[in-house]
Amino acid sequence: MSTQLKQATNGVPTPQMKQVSRDERMPENALMDAVAAGRVVIPLNSNRRGTCDPTGIGAGLRTKVNANIGTSPRRNDIGEELLKLEAALGAGADTIMDLSIGPGIDRTRKRIIESCRRPVGTVPLYQAVMEAGGAEGMGIVGFLDVLRRHGEDGVDFVTIHAGITLRALPLLERRLMGVVSRGGALLIQWMRRHGEENFLYRHFGEILSIAAEYDMTLSLGDGLRPGCIDDATDEAQLHELRVLGRLAARARAHGVQVMIEGPGHVPMGQIVENVRLQKEYCDQAPFYVLGPLPTDIAAGYDHFAGAVGGAIAAGAGADFLCYLTPREHIGLPDAGDVREGVMLSRIAAHIGDLEKNVPGAADKDRTMSEARAALDWDAMGRCAIDPVRYRQLRETEERSGNCSMCGELCAVKVYREDIGR
Amino acid sequence: MSTQLKQATNGVPTPQMKQVSRDERMPENALMDAVAAGRVVIPLNSNRRGTCDPTGIGAGLRTKVNANIGTSPRRNDIGEELLKLEAALGAGADTIMDLSIGPGIDRTRKRIIESCRRPVGTVPLYQAVMEAGGAEGMGIVGFLDVLRRHGEDGVDFVTIHAGITLRALPLLERRLMGVVSRGGALLIQWMRRHGEENFLYRHFGEILSIAAEYDMTLSLGDGLRPGCIDDATDEAQLHELRVLGRLAARARAHGVQVMIEGPGHVPMGQIVENVRLQKEYCDQAPFYVLGPLPTDIAAGYDHFAGAVGGAIAAGAGADFLCYLTPREHIGLPDAGDVREGVMLSRIAAHIGDLEKNVPGAADKDRTMSEARAALDWDAMGRCAIDPVRYRQLRETEERSGNCSMCGELCAVKVYREDIGR
Numbered sequence: 001m002s003t004q005l006k007q008a009t010n011g012v013p014t015p016q017m018k019q020v021s022r023d024e025r026m027p028e029n030a031l032m033d034a035v036a037a038g039r040v041v042i043p044l045n046s047n048r049r050g051t052c053d054p055t056g057i058g059a060g061l062r063t064k065v066n067a068n069i070g071t072s073p074r075r076n077d078i079g080e081e082l083l084k085l086e087a088a089l090g091a092g093a094d095t096i097m098d099l100s101i102g103p104g105i106d107r108t109r110k111r112i113i114e115s116c117r118r119p120v121g122t123v124p125l126y127q128a129v130m131e132a133g134g135a136e137g138m139g140i141v142g143f144l145d146v147l148r149r150h151g152e153d154g155v156d157f158v159t160i161h162a163g164i165t166l167r168a169l170p171l172l173e174r175r176l177m178g179v180v181s182r183g184g185a186l187l188i189q190w191m192r193r194h195g196e197e198n199f200l201y202r203h204f205g206e207i208l209s210i211a212a213e214y215d216m217t218l219s220l221g222d223g224l225r226p227g228c229i230d231d232a233t234d235e236a237q238l239h240e241l242r243v244l245g246r247l248a249a250r251a252r253a254h255g256v257q258v259m260i261e262g263p264g265h266v267p268m269g270q271i272v273e274n275v276r277l278q279k280e281y282c283d284q285a286p287f288y289v290l291g292p293l294p295t296d297i298a299a300g301y302d303h304f305a306g307a308v309g310g311a312i313a314a315g316a317g318a319d320f321l322c323y324l325t326p327r328e329h330i331g332l333p334d335a336g337d338v339r340e341g342v343m344l345s346r347i348a349a350h351i352g353d354l355e356k357n358v359p360g361a362a363d364k365d366r367t368m369s370e371a372r373a374a375l376d377w378d379a380m381g382r383c384a385i386d387p388v389r390y391r392q393l394r395e396t397e398e399r400s401g402n403c404s405m406c407g408e409l410c411a412v413k414v415y416r417e418d419i420g421r
Numbered sequence: 422m423s424t425q426l427k428q429a430t431n432g433v434p435t436p437q438m439k440q441v442s443r444d445e446r447m448p449e450n451a452l453m454d455a456v457a458a459g460r461v462v463i464p465l466n467s468n469r470r471g472t473c474d475p476t477g478i479g480a481g482l483r484t485k486v487n488a489n490i491g492t493s494p495r496r497n498d499i500g501e502e503l504l505k506l507e508a509a510l511g512a513g514a515d516t517i518m519d520l521s522i523g524p525g526i527d528r529t530r531k532r533i534i535e536s537c538r539r540p541v542g543t544v545p546l547y548q549a550v551m552e553a554g555g556a557e558g559m560g561i562v563g564f565l566d567v568l569r570r571h572g573e574d575g576v577d578f579v580t581i582h583a584g585i586t587l588r589a590l591p592l593l594e595r596r597l598m599g600v601v602s603r604g605g606a607l608l609i610q611w612m613r614r615h616g617e618e619n620f621l622y623r624h625f626g627e628i629l630s631i632a633a634e635y636d637m638t639l640s641l642g643d644g645l646r647p648g649c650i651d652d653a654t655d656e657a658q659l660h661e662l663r664v665l666g667r668l669a670a671r672a673r674a675h676g677v678q679v680m681i682e683g684p685g686h687v688p689m690g691q692i693v694e695n696v697r698l699q700k701e702y703c704d705q706a707p708f709y710v711l712g713p714l715p716t717d718i719a720a721g722y723d724h725f726a727g728a729v730g731g732a733i734a735a736g737a738g739a740d741f742l743c744y745l746t747p748r749e750h751i752g753l754p755d756a757g758d759v760r761e762g763v764m765l766s767r768i769a770a771h772i773g774d775l776e777k778n779v780p781g782a783a784d785k786d787r788t789m790s791e792a793r794a795a796l797d798w799d800a801m802g803r804c805a806i807d808p809v810r811y812r813q814l815r816e817t818e819e820r821s822g823n824c825s826m827c828g829e830l831c832a833v834k835v836y837r838e839d840i841g842r
Contacts, residue, residue, distance in 0.1 A: 073828040101830055126830070135835065176790050178836045185832035189839045227833075228790035229775070229783075268736050268776050294732070294772045296786040296793075299801060300810035304725055304765055308772060311715070311729050315689050329793070329801075330814045332825040344725055351715045351729060354650070355689050362650075365717040369597050369649035372717075372750070380720060380750075389721035393751045404753040407494040409522055409547070411606035412648075414556065415599045418610045 008035035016054035025359035043157035043217035058286040063349035064094035076102030091342035119156035151214035162200040171236035177227035184223025225264035245281035259286040266292035288320040302328035307348035314352020429456035437475035446780040464578035464638035484770035485515035497523030512763035540577035572635035582642040583621040592657035598648035605644025646685035666702035680707040687713035723749035728769035735773020
């Protein structure tokens with residue numbers, strides 16, 4: 001089966017490209033060129049054509065938001081995961097990642113995929129380590145077997161931590177937090193115990209073959225992402241990013257769509273530079289950031305701190321924001337946490353879109369402001385990014401007229417009267 | 422009674438300067454110079470010495486957070502306001518503004534001041550308009566009478582919208598949202614009805630005399646602040662900012678401490694420039710920003726959107742963040758909204774402080790990261806900016822060991838085992 005990238009390279013606009021072109025107000029040829037150049041990806045498993053909405057991620061497009069869900073060994077309730085899925089989709093998440101590690105991973109994944117018309121991503125390494133009974137028992141054979149199952153089931157994009165190499169390990173010694181990526185830590189344990197190079201790196205070609213077969217988009221994971229602002233933009237992180245850039249080039253040469261995952265914890269003043277470096281090292285591949293968190297002390301509010309970094313990153317060119325929830329660094333989120341996390345990330349993405357001049361983004365703010373100037377509370381509700389929350393908060397207010405904040409001293413009302421509107 | 426500014430100019434370090442110098446790890450002489458130059462203010466009514474904690478606001482100091490509380494005609498319950506005050510102080514607000522417009526303003530203000538050891542600010546114009554029965558009936562005599570009462574009662578800083586002048590009014594015609602400042606709209610109504618110059622501008626000298634008498638810090642209000650991102654950084658806003666710069670110079674010459682209020686709604690990419698212009702036009706006076714909000718569509722989450730802008734502004738040199746609550750643009754907040762608003766603003770301020778290299782700021786993040794690297798959950802709670810929220814979220818987790826997110830696959834745990842820590 002041909003991939004979106006191969007077809008774009010051949011100058012064949014697919015129905016998915018046409019759809020994305022319409023949704024994003026980008027001319028079809030420009031969109032196809034962007035896919036061909038690898039600046040835009042359309043993560044869509046070839047088994048999911050027709051059952052998943054085509055979604056473009058990359059330069060010139062609306063910044064997308066991903067919500068992570070998934071079981072853990074201690075909380076392995078598929079019903080709860082489907083509630084989280086519903087919360088994420090209801091809040092407007094563009095994609096879902098199933099990070100399940102609780103028993104029954106195959107079943108959980110299938111249920112999530114069949115319940116989700118948005119692109120679904122996974123981290124096959126998590127299942128590989130569970131099936132291998134621990135990091136040491138992992139290997140490329142088991143991994144490829146898992147990867148193929150994910151492909152068969154319709155997974156649209158997969159995180160692959162192929163960028164961690166033996167050469168990077170000494171660079172970690174200077175770090176305060178070491179390694180905070182689940183995939184990164186597991187692979188390093190495997191590499192140290194076996195004294196061998198990362199099997200995902202060594203067998204990257206085989207991974208590409210399976211990815212191409214199902215047109216699974218690779219999301220090259222940053223296993224060495226900094227886990228605190230002190231460790232940000234260090235040589236370990238940049239070394240891995242350069243490796244990811246080379247792997248991205250190999251993926252494209254193989255017709256496989258690819259994006260790059262990024263930090264993590266980054267001081268505010270380094271965020272723009274992080275985006276610039278990613279675009280430079282990875283030849284403009286879409287950048288998928290986790291946060292970034294510009295402070296380490298916001299536990300309980302990391303969805304907010306991450307969205308601050310996400311807004312700045314998106315404005316600087318990041319294409320895809322992975323949400324955080326209020327439970328980040330604390331525990332597994334519930335459906336309420338998921339909703340809150342998606343909403344803040346969507347606001348961050350929109351702030352970034354205004355900065356990037358994404359077509360249509362500024363119209364939303366203008367329509368809202370017109371509604372405000374007219375004191376039209378219902379119209380404001382329709383413009384609000386979360387009309388449900390808006391209605392909840394308005395419930396205690398009077399139906400029309402001024403709000404309880406200012407009453408008759410409402411500046412908008414006073415000014416309108418004054419200019420005779 | 423001499424003001425902090427006069428004493429600094431005379432080279433006399435006051436007990437308040439000494440306290441701020443210790444709290445902020447700024448050498449006493451440097452702090453005194455900053456007060457003398459007007460880069461730092463210590464809002465503290467001379468009647469409140471001993472009953473209010475000295476708080477410095479300005480360059481080189483920790484970014485401060487203000488919480489607005491106050492009654493409205495429809496919600497005029499002093500008990501509720503005292504709950505909001507408690508919520509704000511409990512969440513770590515540095516200052517409180519009482520914006521009451523419900524009947525019994527004098528009594529409400531007195532109760533708030535006597536219950537608050539942090540600096541208290543007001544907008545005397547609100548009381549002046551209520552006592553005058555509307556904007557048209559206002560005048561300088563009534564205003565000065567109110568201002569003096571606020572001074573007697575111990576108000577530490579007052580917003581004065583003296584920068585709106587007749588010359589600015591034609592500049593508003595191009596705006597989408599017009600005027601969104603309560604004080605601004607009322608004064609413009611007064612100016613238009615009377616065909617006269619803003620009485621706060623014309624009688625600024627008399628305002629200065631009363632402010633000096635009680636050492637009330639002036640917070641020069643931006644009555645023309647943009648109410649939507651479309652109106653940001655326009656000529657109306659900049660015209661007023663230049664007027665505020667001249668008024669600030671007059672205030673300092675009179676020995677009156679002064680800071681400048683700023684927008685409002687500002688696209689992300691214009692925030693840094695807004696801070697730069699304020700510092701330039703107002704000779705480095707402390708900058709007190711409301712938000713800024715980099716999008717107009719986040720109703721229900723404007724405390725978050727405002728904190729995104731606040732973090733960027735603080736990092737660029739803004740000194741003082743006015744919080745927003747989830748009810749901004751919708752209604753009067755309750756105590757829960759107040760708590761949430763203060764917390765997000767505090768995180769934004771801290772992100773800014775890391776960027777500004779405020780002494781001690783980075784230590785907090787480092788200590789948290791050390792606790793994380795050691796998987797010491799109790800220590801993490803002590804480092805968290807909101808230990809109460811942290812404990813609530815941890816309640817469903819096991820007392821020690823890994824969290825429910827990753828269980829045995831905890832990256833930190835795996836990595837620690839691996840390097841034999």
